[in-house]
Amino acid sequence: MNEYDLIVLGGGTGNIVASAAADEGLDVALVERDRLGGTCLNRGCNPSKKLIHRASVVETVQQANSLGIDAAVNDIAFADIVDDVISSVTDEADRKAEDAREHEHITFYQTEGRFVDERTVAVATDDGDAELTAENVVLAGGSRPLVPDSIDGTDEVSFLTSDQALRLDERPDRLVVVGGGYIAVEMAHFFGAMGTEVAIVGRGDVLVAREDRDVAEHLTDVYAENYELRLGYSVTALAADGDETVVEAESEDGETVELRGDEVLLATGRQPSSDRWNVAAAEIDTDEKGFVETDDYLRTSVDGVWAIGDIAGNYMFKHSGDKEAEYVVENVVHGCRAEVAYPGMAHAVFGSPQVASLGETEEELDDGADYAVGTYAYDDTALGSALHNDGGFAKVIVGSDGAVLGCHIVGPHASILIHEVSTAVAADADAKTIAETIHVHPALSEVVQGAFREVRDVAPSGI
Template sequence: MRHFDLLIIGAGSGNSVIGPEHDDWDIAIAEHGLFGGTCLNVGCIPSKMFVYAAEVAELAADSERLGVHTSFDGADWPAIRDRIFGRIDPIAAGGLDYRMGLPNVTVYTGTARFTGPRTVAVGDETITADKVVVAAGAHPAIPAIEGLESCGYHTSDTIMRLDALPERLVVLGGGYIAAELGSVVGAFGSQVTFVLRGDTFLRREDNEIRERFTTAYSRRFDVRMNTPVLAVRRDGPEVVLVVQGDQGERTELRADELLVATGRIPNGDRLDVAAGGIDTDSVGYVVTDDQLRTTAEGVWALGDVTNPVQLKHVANHEARVVRHNLSHPDDPARVDHRFIPHAVFGYPQVASVGLTERECRERSLPYRSHVQPFSSAAYGWAMEDTESAVKVIAHAETRRLLGAHIIGPQASTLIQQLIQGMHFDLTVDQMARHQYYIHPALPEVVEQ
């Protein structure tokens, strides 16, 4: 049984916990999948590289309204895929080679399972450590639908590596993963059908934003809302979904491929964390305090395995906190989860930070909100944009920002100035009047 100073389970953001201050530590890394984790290999980075190419296709197909004569003549899916993963795969391989080449780091390629306090089994080996960091991520949630497991389906882990673009794709789900990946495939020429259990996309977004987004997607795609999937089967090369219609009748949807994008589940259960004395909540997330310590002595956790806000920038922040706390137990850092922004890279984009109106009402906060369309700004005129908007929510008494929500082009960029405003505790008046806004540029929508 080999003993280490530090064991890290997961080589995504967990990999960044190691710094020069740990050069004299004996460190083990256990990773069951691709080095670099979800974001690099099957998540935010490759998906956004696909999104950018899809946006180019969308703009080419929609430029006639600006008087520009272009058209979309199809996409070379294998070329796009190979260009993207031709950049990503060497980074993952290089990261693994780098860590394996360090004299003080041992890499275990396999699933680590706790067998006792700070003790794990990886393959045929059992290892122990003085300190353990659990950064094992999450995996796709698969609904219990008759025939689904045997019919063959894709998740976000596999859909981006398809050999060929399907003529028809059915997407189960209406969250950000479904919206982004379904939009990409649709932009490249596939017929995409979304099947939603509820009556809206992006149900956690502010009502104004999700209604606009749902309207936009309902125009672009075949969207089946309030549609339970009763069974799935294969009929030759086709996947067949048996769904329940509005009147309770059974109908069939046929496609070439099926994408299941119905959420993600933390990997704590796969690690048998309970055997290590590590508590999880009712959903399965590893319980941590504000220093990211778990309920087990000498064990920290970060990222998707512990935080329901499964975002890379959150995991990176948490990795910095854990890295500090490993070396400075008498001067611990604490996580700051007050103003976590997020973006949905659909078409249109959505970005948000802070509270929604619904959350303000639930907390009985006095607030005022305002929706400003892109069309009110000169750059919005240039874009001929009549659908995009910025929504700002402020405290009615202090006039400080409580939340901001954007739908439209560059939303993920425009939101940053509002994130800063919240972080530095600015009022909406200070945001609008105590700085210059370039004219005519899109941020003027925020100023207005």
């Protein structure tokens, strides 16, 4: 039995905890079956956004003529683009692994790991199986693409998940995307800009249905102009037909539709990897979807076992997981008892247009809630009107006491603009404060200020 001060399971967000603990002199076992950096670095946020940036550059060039600039996209070196992105994230993951192996207080097990008891984990090594134990275990085991059991043929027909879609060395001519969430929206933007014909089939009546309804409807309308959308359909089966894959889908009233593509991407959500870590052997409680249940301090049902990141399911964002890692470092390494909080938590969808959101949507508010809504269009600002913004806007929801209940933005640089509101909320600022804050003119942030000015009615803007 190999004893450590701390075992960290998962080398994504968990790597933050492992390195912080090791720097404090604790002997740490870090277990990761794949490359360090986890999903975000290797198969998620980092490569996808690097690829999407290339797509956005293509889109900008294609729109240049509308600004009186003669420009055209003559060729796209798809394989080179993907290779450049994947090489960069692989190099970073390798650097992390080298740093872990060289740290005197970290033992890096790049292998499968599974609970065999409450705080005991079995790993495979070159010398055979070994068991690791520690007084504290941090489970940062992540999530993986969900492949629904309801779709027939997934065990017989090849398909892509987001893991493979980011690493293709050949651009598909036609891609069928199954799902209507953020992965579907982002991947449609990337492949569409690269020159792929894209079709999206999803169960909801809008894309990104978890966003505020006004925002979701707007994005859906824009995507309908650029891609084939089949919304309100549940995919029932995949089948092979020569070099094509046939996607069969059915609506609630029994109407069927068939789509064909040389590649199919299942973007149907993600599931926690608690089963792969065999949390049942440690008697760690999970919910009906397999997410590990935690308390306000990120403790699980088992004494000495903590959980953070996707596997805990509090939020499934890298930035929330990193915040949870900070709390676990305080609670486990420094012996504090700090309750986890997510002040100003926001998220973004990097499609075209971008979407960013904070707080509640209007649909999530309780019936009878006392609130006001303010909206402001990009076209109503000097800089926003100069951008190709597809009619984008900011929408804010403000309580009767001035509290910011929600902020939702759809349009260029939404992922940046939301941080003004995120910072304000984290600092307990109210809507009037944001509305009256002097903004640089004609910066794009006036879109956000305009929405708050409308709802708070605080400053004259002329005729």
